[in-house]
Amino acid sequence: MRAGKxxxxxxxxxxxxxxxxxxxxxxxxxxxxxxxAHTPFPVHGxxxxxxxPGSKVPWLVLGGALFGGIGxxxxxxxxxxxxxxxxxxxxxxxxxxxxVPVTFELTVLFSALAAVLGMLALNGLPRLYHPTFKHSxxxxxxxxxxxxxxxxRDPLYSSGETRALLESVGGRNIEExxx
Amino acid sequence: MASVSVPEASIPGxxxxxxxxxxxxxxxxxxxxxVTETICGVVEGKSxxxxxxLFGLSLALVGLxxxxxxxxxxxxxxxxxxxxxxxxxxxxxxxxxxxxxxHAGTLISAILFLFRQKWRTGINRFAEAMTIFAVICALIFPxxxxxxxxxxxxxxxxxxxxxxxxxxxxxxLWDVFAVGTYFAVSLMFWYTGLIPDLATLRDRAKxxxxxxxxxxFALGWRGSMRHWMNYEKAxxxxxxxxxxxxxxxxxIVSFDFAVSVVPGWHTTIFPPYFVAGAIYSGFAMVxxxxxxxxxxxxxxxxxxxxxxxxxxxxxLVTGMMVGYAYGMExxxxxxxxxxxxxxxxxxxxxxxxxxxxxxMITCNVLVPQIFxxxxxxxxxxxxxxxxxxxxxGMWFERFVIVASSLAQDYLPANWGYYxxxxxxxxxxxxxxxxxxxxxxxxxxxxxxxxxxEVKGVMPEADPHREPAREGRVS
Numbered sequence: 001m002r003a004g005k006x007x008x009x010x011x012x013x014x015x016x017x018x019x020x021x022x023x024x025x026x027x028x029x030x031x032x033x034x035x036x037a038h039t040p041f042p043v044h045g046x047x048x049x050x051x052x053p054g055s056k057v058p059w060l061v062l063g064g065a066l067f068g069g070i071g072x073x074x075x076x077x078x079x080x081x082x083x084x085x086x087x088x089x090x091x092x093x094x095x096x097x098x099x100v101p102v103t104f105e106l107t108v109l110f111s112a113l114a115a116v117l118g119m120l121a122l123n124g125l126p127r128l129y130h131p132t133f134k135h136s137x138x139x140x141x142x143x144x145x146x147x148x149x150x151x152x153r154d155p156l157y158s159s160g161e162t163r164a165l166l167e168s169v170g171g172r173n174i175e176e177x178x179x
Numbered sequence: 180m181a182s183v184s185v186p187e188a189s190i191p192g193x194x195x196x197x198x199x200x201x202x203x204x205x206x207x208x209x210x211x212x213x214v215t216e217t218i219c220g221v222v223e224g225k226s227x228x229x230x231x232x233l234f235g236l237s238l239a240l241v242g243l244x245x246x247x248x249x250x251x252x253x254x255x256x257x258x259x260x261x262x263x264x265x266x267x268x269x270x271x272x273x274x275x276x277x278x279x280x281x282h283a284g285t286l287i288s289a290i291l292f293l294f295r296q297k298w299r300t301g302i303n304r305f306a307e308a309m310t311i312f313a314v315i316c317a318l319i320f321p322x323x324x325x326x327x328x329x330x331x332x333x334x335x336x337x338x339x340x341x342x343x344x345x346x347x348x349x350x351x352l353w354d355v356f357a358v359g360t361y362f363a364v365s366l367m368f369w370y371t372g373l374i375p376d377l378a379t380l381r382d383r384a385k386x387x388x389x390x391x392x393x394x395x396f397a398l399g400w401r402g403s404m405r406h407w408m409n410y411e412k413a414x415x416x417x418x419x420x421x422x423x424x425x426x427x428x429x430x431i432v433s434f435d436f437a438v439s440v441v442p443g444w445h446t447t448i449f450p451p452y453f454v455a456g457a458i459y460s461g462f463a464m465v466x467x468x469x470x471x472x473x474x475x476x477x478x479x480x481x482x483x484x485x486x487x488x489x490x491x492x493x494x495l496v497t498g499m500m501v502g503y504a505y506g507m508e509x510x511x512x513x514x515x516x517x518x519x520x521x522x523x524x525x526x527x528x529x530x531x532x533x534x535x536x537x538x539m540i541t542c543n544v545l546v547p548q549i550f551x552x553x554x555x556x557x558x559x560x561x562x563x564x565x566x567x568x569x570x571x572g573m574w575f576e577r578f579v580i581v582a583s584s585l586a587q588d589y590l591p592a593n594w595g596y597y598x599x600x601x602x603x604x605x606x607x608x609x610x611x612x613x614x615x616x617x618x619x620x621x622x623x624x625x626x627x628x629x630x631x632e633v634k635g636v637m638p639e640a641d642p643h644r645e646p647a648r649e650g651r652v653s
Binding site: 016017018020021036037038039040041042043044045046047050052054055056057058061075076079080083084086088089091095098099101102104105106108109111112113115116118119120122123125126127128129130132133138139140141142143144 | 210211212215336342343344345346347348352353356357359360363364367368370371375378379381382383394395398399400401402403404405406407408409410411412413416417420421423424427431434630631632634635639640641642643
């Protein structure tokens, strides 16, 4: 660790998804846990290698759906039957069949809001700055290169050894970045 | 077990019609970086002259829209051709037409996603963009149709000085929620898909303003595997939500008609019939736009003839569904024994609006039959002309439904004939201008093909692919 600067971790570049997957497998085998990958598209199978837990987004969506559905029905029931009841077309104040479309639409609307905002919140986005952006070729993570990051907070982390491991599994442009 | 011989494509890129083999979706031996270059090149390069010409024309139509709508708001909706008995005219026709066009975008982005149709990645981005712009145009019509548009907020459950609430039993109010939700969800779905591609543009952007703007809209996306996990789950859920949503939207639009007691409107076939027609016209619009964009921007390796072939098959199927619905309407009008129903359908085919009816039949039922032939499905001039004719036909379908049923209802003494005014025509052309202005700006500033998704379905993206067969990765 260089004096006065905190280290975020070490980043290695791989040319193919296959190379990245093998690299990740080797790193995990060596016992590292604070590992992440940065890829232009989701590389399937990598989540299992890195033992990333399943997403919590579905639970947030369930919450959104319940809020939208119950709230939507309650809104219609309260406005049409309680706050200002008006007889329209001889229908009952609480016309459940007629309230289905709006209830459904509000369920979908709030579920979708929960899905998008929940996804962003769980990802900690928007966050316009991140230490990985200091790597010299990280801009290719949104183009055609695959990056493996081992963070310095990993108990096994040591500047030299971690770098050597990444080198031995085919990583290139290996750089240590500041936090 | 003996190995089964699988026919090889004799020409590279030729489609092999064998279900055991899949043709590659990206042609021309492009690698990941080539995909980025092809799509970002469109945004980063100079606009072709054709873009400026189309943009100028579209802006001129936007000007026409402003004039027509300004006049309408100033004078009242009497400046349209609406007159009793036909109190719904072009505005409602255009509303239904535009909403319908939007549906193909959601079908491609959501339903084909759930069915794992990987070819959708080539066309889903601009089909979704088309959805959003079409729904904007659609929302304009009911908004200006209310006459006193400064009171449009009465359609929302906002407390007001009269203490009265919207009537939630009315299909017109269901429309507000259905189309409003549809717009919001489509926008979120589109933006979610855009985030990784905006990050690509951010990482390549030069100059002062572009990196800042793309950077803000990319929200700091860095392609972390942990982020992709949440992202893919959210995307899947959005697709799952959009699928029933898109079916509900045009069903609810059809309730505007079907819940009434007007002959020719009061039918239970309307919801599925409207949804099939919506997808049909939407695919036609995607086709029209894709043929132009592909030619102008040279993205033929990403939007291939195979994509068009698939889309033409969907148009053939949905066109036949619509044709079936036309036939079934006639059958039910006879089978119901209702003299009013029977009369209105005979009047559609032989009465004062017969010209519109037969235009509709020709464009919607006869034209797509050419797609039985493989050579026609793969001929770009043929599909371009057909896609425009289909959208003309779908406009006439809504015109026939709206105008013919109202013009000759129960009381012959009240019969009339609907004619649009120049304001009707100008407003419709104006929304075409709004649509194309948005679409051209989208082509100019945003990636028209979903790069991250296209890369994900390329054979090189499979991490278990043998290195000997590794494609060209520059």
